[in-house]
Amino acid sequence: MIRLIFIVFIFTISAAFYSKGKTYVCHKGQILFKSEASLEVIEAKSEKLQGIINIDDRSFALMIDINSFEGFSTPFYKRLFNENYMESTKYQQATFVGKIIEKRNLEKDGAYTLRAKGKLKIHGVEQERIIKSQVSVKDGTLNFESSFSVFLNDHDITLPKIVQQKISEEIQVNVKGQMRLK
Amino acid sequence: MSIRPIILSLIIGCLALLSNAQSPFFKMHQIGETYRNAKIELIFEAQNSLLWIGTSEGLFSYDGLEFVPFLKSDSTSNHVRSVFQNEKGVLWVGYHDGTVWYLEKQQLNKWEPEEGTPSVPIMGFAEDHNGNFWLASYGEGIYYKSENHLYNINTDDGLLGDDIYVMKTDKLGRIWVGTDGGISICEIRNKEKIINNLTRDDGLPDEIVREILEDDDGDFWIGTYDKGVCFYDFEKEKFEYPLSNWDNGIVSKLEIFKDRELWIGTEGNGVWLLSLLDGTLQKLSNQNQLSGSKIHDLHKDIEGNIWVISNLHGICHANRQFEFIPITTGADFENIQSILADRENKVWVGTEKGLFTHELDELGNSFFTQHLKNQSLNVISLYEDNFENIWIGTFGDGVYIFNKRTLKIRRLTEKDGLSNGSILSMNGVNDKIWLATLGGVTELQLNGDPLENGSLSTRNLNQEDGLGTNFIYKVFVDSKARVWFATDGKGISVLENGSIKNFQKAAHYHEDEPGSEEVLLKAVYSITEDQQGHIWLSTAKEGIFEFDGKEFKHLTVKEGIRDLAITSLITDKKGNILIVHPTGLDILKPETRHLIYYDKAVGIEDIDPNLNAVCKDRNDNIWIGCKNGIIKYLPLNESLEIHPRTRLSNVSIFLEPIDFHSDTTFLYDQNNLVFDYLGLWYTDPSTVKYRYQLVGYDRDWIFSKDRKVTYSNLDPGTYSFNVASTENDAWLDEPIISYSFEVLPPLWQRWWFILLVLLSAGGIFYWYQKARDKRIQRVNLLEKEKAESNLAALKAQINPHFLFNSFNTLVTVIDEDPKTAVQYVEKMSDFYRTMLEYRDKDVIPLAEELALVKNYTYLLERRFGENFKVNLNMSVEQIYLAPLTLQILLENAVKHNIISKTKPLTVNIYMNGDDYLVIENNLQLKIRPEKSTQFGLQSLIKRYELLTGKKMKIEETEDTFRVEIPVVK
Incomplete structure (x- = not known):
């Protein structure tokens, strides 16, 4: 099912891209998140990041399957994360779709700081965001890394007061990936 | 509205003189050699009225005298593109490289939002009604910071362009940006971006919007690329076009003087002035070659100065209240004797060489046109009657x-009835005109236009009618239609209800001086009236008098009048009195008596003005005729600052700057203080003088031109540093800036410390005394108890029973075992000897006591056997x-208990814990108790209490007797 959704997603957003020109497609990527509350640090990681950048009009799309996050300190947190907060059966992916602000030629080798402006969709709630990332291009391979924060109330994820000492309102996210020119 | 075509002189036979331009006097400012090549981008006035200059080489603060650089702490470019101060007072700086820095504690700090900052130039900042912080970029649209994040709005969101030229907040709190495609109006409502666009379809004359300026009503003036300026009325939500056609190039900057004029800065075509009074457009003349400049910024400051930043001349400023129209060399007249602005605002000038009018050509240059050239007039007075006829008073040739x-x-x-042919002054009301002549006053009654067959009748007034003298300098009609005459030598005369009254003497009355003396007014030169209806007059030698109808108040050098050779007085529309004299202009605010001096800094120099050559035009401008030209004074509608703004800029202790807003108490050795202060007066910064006083140290004000003062070695105490500044030596109403602080006495001089020391010394002494008493008492007691206890022990041992028993035992042993007997005697003598030895000691080691007890026990065991x-x-x-503690207790046990084969007595001696030695025996009291004084036990209890402070515990049950002795350690 998830696979199917992803295929639909890729098709819908990339149909336009392919028609226009060259794209970078993500073949390796991970997302790591960290909640640093006063009492507890909760971390998890997924390596199922999917993504695509159209280098002609600088548009891009990134997607992650919420259920793919692993590495919670206890199974309880994983259940809490999926069932109570992310409602991952209902909202299976998080996506970030938009355009890169800087007008850089991404076929050229080099290291850049680029800002991507787009809609970040988590828990079914879209928020417009600018996300800064470090990008390096070499021989048709694009590596990117980015750190940013997500505020739970921006995405209608509500926490009972009691767990706020354990789960932070602000979640630190780190995204890394490698893309190849296609 | 349209540009009124400028009519060149129509009168045949007139002479056009091209003169220098009409322009405020600009003064240039150089940043200094180090930054010679810096491109000046902008000027910004902070809330504290300090100026900030943004350049390609960095940010500078400017107080009118000194540029202070503020540079980034990293090595990136310092090219400033925008400066902004938010409501909290934080100064924000946007750079060409897209970074944003803010000023904190006199240092630039980088702003680093998580989302990063643009990589293209920052063109401006704004704050909206929700407190969101906005920035405009040239290439990436606009950004706003809301709560946690930075967001972007660009063409993808519907913005008209990503290159933003200007960003302004409107009165509804929305953000307006000027782009290449028109104006986008943005706001954030419920986190939604709402963008409304204004384009050509909405009436914008040009898509490219370079400048937006807010006027005092909150409406916007908009400067465009090609089509000049338009106006947006928020009430009508419509554009208006005050300029029908514009071909002066790109509008880059705008500035406005309320209800007077709009300054239009262009890209390469200098500055143009759009009059808001009559809609005319005039170029700011090329006096400073601003005409070919690219104008980078325009700014009106709080004193009424206009600052112009241009590519050719960097920073320059002028006081907008003054223009000077010089008479060029080569013109065949000088020395303007009289001046008049007629109903059409044409300015007429009377000179020895005749009558001229002042004109402006299309380029904004002044020239003069001569009239009545054939008459060879020496014009000394001018007046316009109700029929728009100009009356020309001459010297000797009548009117x-x-x-x-x-x-x-x-x-x-x-011949026509004038009292004299030299007319020094004319004035009138309705159909009556009074001529002030050298032979008295002629009152003319007009019946119809005198040039169109109207008749006129004359009546002459002279000394016989009550005038002071027949030599009249000025005639003035006040608001109550009274006619005042300034006479030579005999004060002023007033014509009221047909009769003349004369005032020659005034009480010399100063506000800050008790008592008064009489002063003769003598020659009065000029008369004016303030808004309260008081009459003001200037005299030949005695300065100025204010007459409220009852008494005269005198203003002279003491009150700050700079020059007593006053030629004219005239009241502006705000009620200020202009005092004209050869040194320049003093502007007096009658209510507060505050004076501001204007002279060469505003372009007024070597003017040598003529008597009463002043007039007011229909726009309330005041024209002053001088020897070398005309001063034009424009009363601005802004409420201008009349004081230099005094600021305490820094306080340092031993050259270390401190945060003087919060630090006000210093230690006794922090007593070397330096105060830096300044008085901001951009009109003429070099005239600013200071006075300061450290209350608590200085006995009086100290006057200085320095902007720094050092106080060293201040004694502990409280102080207030007061400082004020003035640009004109009038200190009375200058606001005083005060900073109070305290130098604490050293620790050992503070009252609480002294008190504490005294108290504790007393306490220690008291405690010592008490302890000493107690010790002595205890020693005494101990001595006594010891003596008693020893006595008890001795008594016990020399008890005949003991001896009797001992000897009985001895007798039995001698026969059976002589050796043991010897031993017994030895033990007995040991016992007695040690007892005598220990008798005087306070304490003995347990071991020695035990040795004694063993000897004693040996003796007893011999006697009682098993x-x-x-x-x-x-x-x-x-x-x-x-x-002898144990010995006494053993003795007691033997003394009071039955010891027999069936009832043996067992005494146990052991330690209970570390502190108590227990001696315990089974209790089997003798049926007939031996006589006992309890003396031994009681004295032991007391001794131990004195030695250890603890009580001996005595427990007696049915079958045991137990004593716990608190041991001494």
């Missing part, structure tokens, strides 16, 4: 009445006992 349209002329001389037993169940410890 000419002239109409500029019909060109008709009529002359009046003594029936008496002492169990010593302890290791010898480092503890002490009072001597």
Whole structure:
């Protein structure tokens, strides 16, 4: 099912891209998140990041399957994360779709700081965001890394007061990936 | 509205003189050699009225005298593109490289939002009604910071362009940006971006919007690329076009003087002034070659100065209240004797060489046109009657009445009834005109236009009628239609209800001086009236008098009048009195008596003004005729600052700057203070003087031109540093800036410390005394108890029973075992000897006491055999006992208990914990008790209490007797 959704997603957003020109497609990527509350640090990681950048009009799309996050300190947190907060059966992916602000030629080798402006969709709630990332291009391979924060109330994820000492309102996210020119 | 075509002189036979331009006097400012090549981008006035200059080489603060650089702490470019101060007062700086820095504690700090900052130039900042912080970029649209994040709005969101030229907040709190495609109006409502666009379809004359300026009503003036300027009325939500056609190039900047004029800065075509009074457009003349400049910024400051930043001249400023129109060399007249602005605002100038009008050509240059050239007039007074005829008063040739349209002329001389042919001043109301002559006053009654067959009648007034003298300098009609005459030598005369009254003397009355003396007014030169209806007059030598109808108040050098050779007084529309004299202009605010001096810094120099050559035009401008030209004074509608703004800029202790807003108490050795202060007066910064006083140190004000003062070695105490600044030596109403602080006395001089020391010394002394008493008492007691205890022990041992028993025992042993007997005697003598030895000691070690007890026990065991037993169940410890303690207790046990084969007595001696030695025996009291004084036990209890402070515990049950002795350690 998830696979199917992803295929639909890729098709819908990339149909336009392919028609226009060259794209970078993500073949390796991970997302790591960290909640640093006063009492507890909760971390998890997924390596199922999917993504695509159209280098002609600088548009891009990134997607992650919420259920793919692993590495919670206890199974309880994983259940809490999926069932109570992310409602991952209902909202299976998080996506970030938009355009890169800087007008850089991404076929050229080099290291850049680029800002991507787009809609970040988590828990079914879209928020417009600018996300800064470090990008390096070499021989048709694009590596990117980015750190940013997500505020739970921006995405209608509500926490009972009691767990706020354990789960932070602000979640630190780190995204890394490698893309190849296609 | 349209540009009124400028009519060149129409009168045949007139002479056009090209003169220098009409322009405020600009002064240039150089940043200094180090930054010679810096491109000046902008000027910004902070809330504290300090100026900030943004350049390609960095940010500078400017107080009118000194540029102070503020540079980034990293090595990136310092090219400033925008400066902004938010509501909290934080100064934000946007750079060409896209970074944003803010000023905190006099240092630039980088702003680093998580989302990063643009990589293209920052063009401006704004704050909206929700407190969101906005920035405009040239290439990436606009950004806003809301709560946690930075967001972007660009063409993808519907913005008209990503290159933003200008960003302004409107009165509804929305953000307006000027782009290449028009104006986008943005706001954030419920986190939604709402963008409304204004384009050509909405009436914007040009898509490219370079500048937006807010006026005092909150409406916007918009500067465009090609089509000049338009106006947006928020009430009508419509554009208006004050300029019908514009071909002066790209509008880059705008500035406005309320209800007077709009300054339009262009890209390469200098500055243009759009009059808001009559809609005319005029170029700011090329006096400073601003005409070919690219104008980078325009700024009006709080004193009424206009600052112009241009590519050719960097920073320059001028006081907008003044223009000077010089008479160029080569013109065949000088020395303007009289001046008049007629109903059409044409300015007429009377000179020795005749009558001229002042004109402006299309380029904004002034020139003069001569009239009535054939008459060779020496014009000394001018007046316009109700029929728009110009009355020309001459020196000796009577009056000419002239109409500029019909060109008709009529002359009046003594023959027509004038009292004298030299007319020094004219004034009138309705159909009455008074001529002030050298032979008295002529009152004319007009019946119809005197140039169109109207008749006129004359009546002469002179000394006989009550005038002071027949030599009249000025005639002035006040708001109550009273006519005042300034006479030479005899003060002023007033014509009221047909009769004349004369005032010659004034009480010399100063506000800050008790008592008064009489002053003769003598020659009065000029008269004016303030808004309260008080009459003001200037005299030849005595300065100025204010007459409120009852008494005269005197203003002279003491009150700050700079020059007593006053030629004219005139009241502006705000009620200020302009005092004209050869040194320049003093502007007096009658209510507060505050004076501001204006002279060469505003372009007024070597003016040598003529008597009463002043007039007011229909726009309330005041024109002052001088020897070398005309001063034009424009009363601005802004409420201008009249004081230099005094600021305490820094306080340092031993050259270390401190945060003086919060630090106000210093230690006794932090007593070397430096105060830096300044008085911001951009009109003429070099005239600013200071006075300061450190209250608590200085006995009086100290006057100085320095902007720094050092106080060293201040004694502990409270102080207030007061400082004020002035630009004109009038200190009375200058606001005082005060900073209070305290130098604490050293620790050992503070009252609480002294008190504490005294109290604790007293306490220690008291405690010592008490302890000493107690110790002495205890020693005494101990001595006594010891003596008693020893006595008891001795008594016990020399008890005949003991001896009797001992000897009985001895007798039995001698026969059976002589050796043991010897031993017995030895033990007995040991016992007695040690007892005598220990008698005087306070304490003895437990070991020694035990040795004594063993001897004693030996003696008793010999006597009672198996029936008496002492169990010593302890290791010898480092503890002490009072001597003979155990012996006395054993003695007691033997004394009071039955000891027999059937009832043996067992005494156990052992330690209970570390602190108590226990001696315990089974209790089997003798049926007939031996006589006892309890003396031994009681004295032991007391001794131990004195030695250890603890009580001996005595427990008596049915079958045991137990004593716990608190041991001495």
